[in-house]
Amino acid sequence: MSFKVTILGSASAKPTATRHPSAQAVDIHEQYYLVDAGEGVQQQLVRCGINPLKLRAAFISHLHGDHVFGLFPLLSSLGLYGRRTPLEVFAPAPFGEILACHLRYFDADLPYEVVWHATDTTQHALLWENRTVEVWSIPLRHRVPCAGFLFREKEPPLNVDKFRIAKYGLSIAQITAAKRGEDVLLDSGERIPNAELTYRPYAPRSYAYLSDTNFSAKAARLCTGVDLMYHEATYAAAERRIARERGHATSAEAAEAALRAGARRLVIGHYSSRYKDESVLVEEARRIFPETFAAIEGTTFTIEKHD
């Protein structure tokens, strides 16, 4: 029942010798989701020991090159690897036109389907769900239409209290009914409320990805109680004016967003190339939100189960 976020890229638009552009792999119950796809993402996946064929879906926040240029080489390679399973891609328009250009000139014979879903970056909407997770869009404030993503683990199945099973001598059928959330009717005619028999093994976990964006109180509110928040921190507070003009956030604003959301932990990234060492940004954020950590290529943040 894993819930992990692996950083594949921590840079902003200008490349550096050590940092890669924005990309992350989210592992929820051993199913992998790609969040943004900066150039080199396919190699970063390999370096981090993540099989690109395991990707279930890709979520692209916006159509600036440093968040999407790595997707097209990845699509080609998945064809070389022999993928047959369709790949769902969530991205704002006109991604479909860009994809069509790529397929026409480079992958006319791709052996699997790329299914594009247009995200409405103005809406907080459910984009994807399966038995274990829901993925919601989070409207962001950038220079172009941009949405972050909120990954919400679904309620885990109920566990049945072993002592109650013994106490009431429950049959397999009664235990199964209890796991379904039903009350149990004993042979004696007594009805045992489900709440007395079962408990949630752990609280559903959540992860929010917020990049690229100006500070947004609304986005923070939509992430209330999140276990782990990634928030872009392209600049230090001293560069607040540049950040505002360019549709980016400062490290202090990232911390403010985590504070308002009541997040458990904050990861910052999307560092401007002017910061050779990101520790200045981390220290700035920690003065506001102590549980701040730096996005560094290859680092995995595990969200442990908790009550």
Added chain:
Amino acid sequence: MSFKVTILGSASAKPTATRHPSAQAVDIHEQYYLVDAGEGVQQQLVRCGINPLKLRAAFISHLHGDHVFGLFPLLSSLGLYGRRTPLEVFAPAPFGEILACHLRYFDADLPYEVVWHATDTTQHALLWENRTVEVWSIPLRHRVPCAGFLFREKEPPLNVDKFRIAKYGLSIAQITAAKRGEDVLLDSGERIPNAELTYRPYAPRSYAYLSDTNFSAKAARLCTGVDLMYHEATYAAAERRIARERGHATSAEAAEAALRAGARRLVIGHYSSRYKDESVLVEEARRIFPETFAAIEGTTFTIEKHD
């Protein structure tokens, strides 16, 4: 008067954790030329200490993704860096359409011009020249239209023999005339043949890039006497059949090409991902052409001046 080739990528289509797709930087007299542009080339340039703004022109052998996907992110970044100088790009059609797609969706406001020249991959033709170098196309045999490139340094200026200057008491004007290749008429009326006064400081140097291709005797012949030849060696000789089917060469065939061309040195690359260690390919080639070296990211091959 530098003449250097830096390997930016040595892999074939499938990415590995350590190898990058095809790309090289050719430095001729401190002017830089990009040869192929696999994904991540802009970061590889930075890692190798080559300022992407210094690129004069890019030469793309063919339109398979592993040779061109890195060009578009590079074009975007050059815009961010504030490039104003036009960038010449030599590539087969329909590169212009692909470039138009990129510019429409990602770089509508690029602050410099990308000037595409369509290469006719069936012709051995002069593509580019300036005062120091000529670049010629070399038709190759791949699954799609593909041309290699031959970089030929121009004849260096004549040096005038100091002893002859003294012997004949030449004036500045007479020395300048001799440097232009003219005979010199002394005040005595005696005519001194230019050949007696001058000498070439060194022989023009040359570099051939041959990828992707089946073995081609014609391509080898067009590189006769080349100082340094890069030839793809995707497979070992044992995989000759696969190599032939896929439009690639074996390491032995790369060595055979260098042997036929009378090259001074051979560099092999474009290794299939099945070869975790390329030494097996180098050893195979060295049995035929001893002066064979492995393309490894970050390695620079310097072509020294010689008579």
